[in-house]
Amino acid sequence: MRGKSLGMAAIVVALMLGSGAPFGSGGTEAAGQQEMTENPFFTESTLPYQLPPFDRIDDTHYGPAFERGMAEQIEEIEVIAAQSDPPTFENTIVPLERSGRTLDRVARTFFSLASAHTNDAINEIRNEMAPRLAAHTDAMLLNADLFARVQALHDQRESAGLDAEARRLVEEYYVDFVRAGARLSESEKERMQEINAELAALSSRFTQNVLDEVNASAVVVESEEELAGLSENEIAAAAAAAAARGLENRYVIPLLNTSGQPALAALDNRDLRERIARTSLARGVQGGEYDNREVITTMARLRAERAAMLGYPNHAAYILERQTAQTVEAVNGRLASLTPPAVANAEREAADLQAMANAEGADLELAAWDWSYYTEKVRADRYAFDASQLRPYFEMDNVLENGVFFAANRLYGLTFEARPELPVYHPDVRVWEVFDADGEPLGLFLGDFYARPSKRGGAWMNAYVSQSHMLGTSPVVANHLNVPKPPAGEPTLLTFDEVTTAFHEFGHALHGFFSNVEYPYFAGTSVPRDFVEYPSQVNEMWATWPEVLENYAVHYETGEPMPADLLERVLATQQFNQGFATTEYLAASLLDQAWHQITADEVPAAADVEAFEADALEAAGVALDAVPPRYRSTYFSHIWSSGYSAGYYSYIWSEVLDADSVEWFKENGGLLRDNGDHFRRTLLSKGGSVDAMTLFRDFRGADPDVRPLLVRRGLN
Numbered sequence: 001m002r003g004k005s006l007g008m009a010a011i012v013v014a015l016m017l018g019s020g021a022p023f024g025s026g027g028t029e030a031a032g033q034q035e036m037t038e039n040p041f042f043t044e045s046t047l048p049y050q051l052p053p054f055d056r057i058d059d060t061h062y063g064p065a066f067e068r069g070m071a072e073q074i075e076e077i078e079v080i081a082a083q084s085d086p087p088t089f090e091n092t093i094v095p096l097e098r099s100g101r102t103l104d105r106v107a108r109t110f111f112s113l114a115s116a117h118t119n120d121a122i123n124e125i126r127n128e129m130a131p132r133l134a135a136h137t138d139a140m141l142l143n144a145d146l147f148a149r150v151q152a153l154h155d156q157r158e159s160a161g162l163d164a165e166a167r168r169l170v171e172e173y174y175v176d177f178v179r180a181g182a183r184l185s186e187s188e189k190e191r192m193q194e195i196n197a198e199l200a201a202l203s204s205r206f207t208q209n210v211l212d213e214v215n216a217s218a219v220v221v222e223s224e225e226e227l228a229g230l231s232e233n234e235i236a237a238a239a240a241a242a243a244a245r246g247l248e249n250r251y252v253i254p255l256l257n258t259s260g261q262p263a264l265a266a267l268d269n270r271d272l273r274e275r276i277a278r279t280s281l282a283r284g285v286q287g288g289e290y291d292n293r294e295v296i297t298t299m300a301r302l303r304a305e306r307a308a309m310l311g312y313p314n315h316a317a318y319i320l321e322r323q324t325a326q327t328v329e330a331v332n333g334r335l336a337s338l339t340p341p342a343v344a345n346a347e348r349e350a351a352d353l354q355a356m357a358n359a360e361g362a363d364l365e366l367a368a369w370d371w372s373y374y375t376e377k378v379r380a381d382r383y384a385f386d387a388s389q390l391r392p393y394f395e396m397d398n399v400l401e402n403g404v405f406f407a408a409n410r411l412y413g414l415t416f417e418a419r420p421e422l423p424v425y426h427p428d429v430r431v432w433e434v435f436d437a438d439g440e441p442l443g444l445f446l447g448d449f450y451a452r453p454s455k456r457g458g459a460w461m462n463a464y465v466s467q468s469h470m471l472g473t474s475p476v477v478a479n480h481l482n483v484p485k486p487p488a489g490e491p492t493l494l495t496f497d498e499v500t501t502a503f504h505e506f507g508h509a510l511h512g513f514f515s516n517v518e519y520p521y522f523a524g525t526s527v528p529r530d531f532v533e534y535p536s537q538v539n540e541m542w543a544t545w546p547e548v549l550e551n552y553a554v555h556y557e558t559g560e561p562m563p564a565d566l567l568e569r570v571l572a573t574q575q576f577n578q579g580f581a582t583t584e585y586l587a588a589s590l591l592d593q594a595w596h597q598i599t600a601d602e603v604p605a606a607a608d609v610e611a612f613e614a615d616a617l618e619a620a621g622v623a624l625d626a627v628p629p630r631y632r633s634t635y636f637s638h639i640w641s642s643g644y645s646a647g648y649y650s651y652i653w654s655e656v657l658d659a660d661s662v663e664w665f666k667e668n669g670g671l672l673r674d675n676g677d678h679f680r681r682t683l684l685s686k687g688g689s690v691d692a693m694t695l696f697r698d699f700r701g702a703d704p705d706v707r708p709l710l711v712r713r714g715l716n
Contacts, residue, residue, distance in 0.1 A: 041065035041106040047422065048433070049444045049476050050465045052109045055423035059121040062110050066129065069103030070136045076100065077140050080149070087149035089166055093173060097470060097519050112462050114207075116480055117426050117454045123208050130204045131197035138193045141180035150174055165689045169519050172688075179322070181310060188309055195302050202302075206295045207456070207641040213283050213290035214255050214635075215453050219276050221251040229268040231388065236487045255280055256482065257457030257635055259584070259628045262495070265372035265387065270364070277369035284634025285610060292634040293606040296595070299640060304600040316596040316646035323528045323647065324692050328597060331649050335593070338652065339586055339621050341715040345579025346627050352378055366626050375577050383569045383576070387496060390570065394499050395556035396449065396483065396492035403499070403552030404506045407542035411676030412510070413437025416445070428452075428485070434513060437673075443467075443475035443513050449492075449502075451482040456637070458482065459501050461508035461536075466523035467515040475524065477512040479505040491556045496570070500543050507539025508532075516685040526688040529643070530650035534696075535684060537651075537658035538665075544571060547671055575714040580627055582652075582713050587629035589649045590620040592639045596646040609633060652709075657696055659708035664700055 040056045042065065047053055076099040080092055114122050140146065153160070154174035157167050181192040220242070221227060227235050238251035245252060253263050253276060261280055267273050284292035303315040312318040316328050325331050353374040354366045360377075364370065380386040401416075408414040416432040424431060428450045434442040446464075448455075465476040481501060486492055494502070511532075512524035525532050542548045553562040562570075594616035604612040613633050617623040631638065638644035661679075668675050682699040696704060710716040 039064055041102060041109070042068065044101075044105070048419075049441075049474050051422060051431075051444055051476050052105070052464055053423060054425040057109065057425075059119070059125070062106060062122075062125055063129075065102065065106035066110075066133070069100060069106055070133070073100035073103050074136070074139065077143060077146060081143055081145035083149075087152045089153060089160060089162060089170065092149045092153060093166070093169060094470075096173065097169075097521060108462075108464050112464060112478065113425055115456050115460070115462075116448055116478075117452075118211070118456075119454060126204050127201070127208065130200035134196040134200040135193060138180070138189075138196055141177055142182060142184075142189050142192070144182070147177045147182040150177055165518055165522065168689060169521055172521065175322070179310065179318070184309065192306065192309060195306050199299060199302050199306075202295050202299050203641045206292055206299070207637070209284065209290045209292050209295070210257060210635050210637055210641070211456055214257050214457060216290070217255050217279050217283060218245075219253045219255070219272075219279055220247060221253065221272065224251065226269050226272050227251060227267065229266040230263065231266075233486050233490055233493070234263075234266070234484075236490070237484055240487055254451070254484075255283075256451075257631075257637060259368075259630055259632060260372060264369055265376050267373065270362075270369070273369040273373060274367070277367075281368070281628060281632060284632070292640075293609040296633055296640055297603055297606045297609060300595050300598070301600045301603040303596065303645065304598060304603060308600065314597050314599060316593055319596070319646040323530045323650070325530050325649070325653060328593075331593065331653075334653065335586060335589055335620075335649060338582065338715060339590075341710075342579060342582035342586055342713070343621060343624065345714055346583040346624060347579070349375075349577060349579045350624075350626055356381070368626050368628050371580060371626055375580070379573060379576060383573055385566055385569050389566065390496050390562075391493040392555050392557070393553040393562045394494040394496070396494055398552050398554065398556070399494055399499050399502060400447070401552075403543065403548055404502055406551050407503070407539075407545070407548045407671065408506070408510065410547070410671050411542070411673065412514075412680060413673060413676075414442070414513075415439075419444070426452075441474070443477060445509060445513075446476070446478035448478060449481045449483050450485040452485075455480070455482065458637070459505050461505050461512065461525070463512050463524055466512070466520055466526075467517065468520040468523055469516075469518045471520055473520075475512045475515065477509045477524075479509055481505065493556065500540050503540050503543040504536045507536030510539065511535045511684055511687075514680050514684040515687045517687045517689045519689075522687040522689040524687055528692050529647040530653040531657075531692040531696075533651050533654035534657045534661075537655055538661050538679075540658075541662045541665065542671065544574075545671055575712070578712075578714045582715070583622060583624065583627050584630045585652065587617055587620075587622040587624075587627070588631045588636065589652070590622060591616055591629055591631075591633060591636070592644070592646060592648040594620070595633065595639065655712075656706050656709045657704050659712050660704045660706075661700060663705075663708050 039061050040053045041061060044050060045053055076095065080095050080099075083091060085091060110122070110125075114126055150170070150173050153170050157170045162170065181189055184192060218241070221238065224235060227238065230238070235251070238253055241252040241254055242248070242250045253261075255261055259280055261276050263276060264273050267276075284290065300315075307313070307315045307318040310318060312321075314328070316331070320326060320328055320331060325334075350366055353371060356374050356377050357364055357366065357370065366374070376386050405414070405416050413436065415435045417435065419431045419433050422431045422444070424446070426448065429446055429448045432445045432447070434445050436442045459479075459481045461477060461479050463475060463477050465473050467473060467475045481498065483492060483494060483498055508525060515524040517523055549567065550561060553567070554560060555562075591613060594612070614623065617629070638648050639646070644650065665675055679699060683695045686695055707716065
């Protein structure tokens with residue numbers, strides 16, 4: 001998840017609630033009596049770049065800080081709305097941008113830790129206060145007097161003498177108020193507030209259910225013999241995971257929040273593979289306390305009702321209006337055009353996998369739990385290597401410092417200095433200060449790379465502090481991965497996918513670091529959802545760029561570079577298994593649209609969720625038993641709790657821009673400072689201050705071309 005970072009804290013809250021990151025008070029009575037000066041959120045951090053003082057923050061601080069932050073912002077909004085002077089940019093929009101600084105500080109830290117290092121107290125705060133924070137947001141966005149001032153400025157924006165960024169800010173505020181319901185009747189506003197409060201609570205509940213169940217569903221294995229196929233380090237990690245749960249002489253395979261699980265690629269024991277896969281796919285539909293069917297059907301119904309109140313046929317239409325896609329028809333057309341060739345590729349791949357199984361004498365019909373396992377066998381047969389051969393060359397620190405940071409230095413001139421003396425929220429977190437090409441300080445980078453039970457699945461970037469000339473702030477940006485932590489003293493060896501993910505997430509970080517805008521509303525990744533993935537996907541290209549790969553792909557023990565023939569085989573596999581990868585992604589994207597292109601009356605009953613899902617996949621032409629969606633509905637965090645509702649298509653939509661941009665870099669010499677400076681100047685530095693597709697055209701010099709994407713994914 002790479003959340004939008006907006007200036008007005010009210011809209012920050014609105015987006016966080018909409019993305020399932022509600023927050024709240026929940027402080028104890030003792031905390032309420034705490035001396036004001038002891039709460040680190042009450043004043044601006046004095047640490048470099050306003051880094052949150054993690055060493056001084058405890059759970060009792062959040063409640064009082066949220067209470068004070070909300071109260072302060074309400075007072076600020078009331079002053080703005082009650083002015084007798086005619087509205088101007090300086091007396092209305094600027095103070096809106098400056099409002100809610102306490103709330104902004106606590107919200108950014110709280111939500112970051114609610115994802116990266118949560119606990120029962122944080123979960124309770126989030127669940128208890130979600131409706132109150134939704135109401136706080138509505139109290140501002142549905143304030144009639146405030147909207148009247150914004151509307152007046154919007155009507156006068158062309159004649160007000162505003163520069164381009166200020167004029168766009170007025171336009172964006174106006175649209176935000178309208179889309180929140182500012183034009184509704186009083187009774188409709190009351191219903192809107194009820195819907196938003198309930199959605200906030202449900203999204204919070206969904207988030208907690210997913211995390212709790214993924215931890216509870218970890219697969220317990222009785223004997224080491226069953227783990228044949230895993231490496232010694234992986235077996236040791238499984239033993240350590242079991243010991244941490246008090247399960248001596250057993251092994252635990254934790255699950256990730258995806259349908260597929262990494263262990264399926266290596267385990268020889270088919271029964272265990274099946275048990276892992278079925279456990280993963282069953283999450284959220286088994287009854288009991290973690291069942292998410294009632295949660296998601298209620299959310300879908302409320303979202304559809306809200307969209308109808310605002311004049312849209314469905315939630316997808318409401319969401320897509322503000323994306324570069326703009327319409328349901330555009331998204332449906334793109335997904336439909338990609339589905340047949342992707343499925344055809346997947347079916348050809350399935351035939352190859354079945355043939356491999358048959359050749360080995362396996363009496364089986366290819367199933368979901370066999371795909372990754374036989375994919376590695378076909379890869380080894382076809383390209384004379386398997387994925388495990390790569391890992392000794394991908395030691396994590398080397399990938400980071402001599403890969404990710406090296407590419408950023410060559411392309412943009414950035415340098416990095418470790419800052420181990422700065423406080424962090426977990427011992428595994430590391431901090432670097434980032435310096436620009438001219439040696440000027442740029443910001444702080446936090447790296448949180450290891451998986452743990454207190455951390456949600458996936459990989460994401462967030463900003464603790466966003467850049468703004470108006471506020472005088474520089475970026476504090478964090479990247480989060482979920483790499484299994486090896487036993488003490490062992491190296492952290494990454495998979496090729498994990499290497500690519502590290503480059504991807506740092507692409508988001510660069511988007512945050514290079515922000516050069518006046519107003520916090522537009523900072524960094526504050527761009528449409530179907531554009532925000534684009535810069536990060538472009539940064540993936542450097543993972544396999546020869547000059548970069550040669551610099552970090554060295555054996556962790558011997559220091560020998562990856563053999564040239566192995567490197568060639570790695571690069572030759574770039575289109576390998578793309579039928580599966582594209583199909584599982586498209587299946588999830590199409591599920592997302594199926595849930596959000598229906599009216600409230602068409603939302604299924606909770607008991608019918610699985611039937612609805614099956615029908616949607618069948619209708620879209622992606623109902624392949626051996627290729628389940630990357631996420632099934634009941635653990636699809638992107639669309640129910642991470643801000644990607646009706647937006648999971650964004651990754652492949654952005655990839656059109658990415659693939660075309662990669663061609664531009666290749667045409668212009670690749671890893672050169674001139675190229676990096678051009679990308680930074682025309683696009684990365686602008687945040688959301690300019691229309692997204694205008695930024696692309698300013699960079700590329702042309703409209704996007706879909707053909708490079710089709711070639712990349714073998715769909716041409």
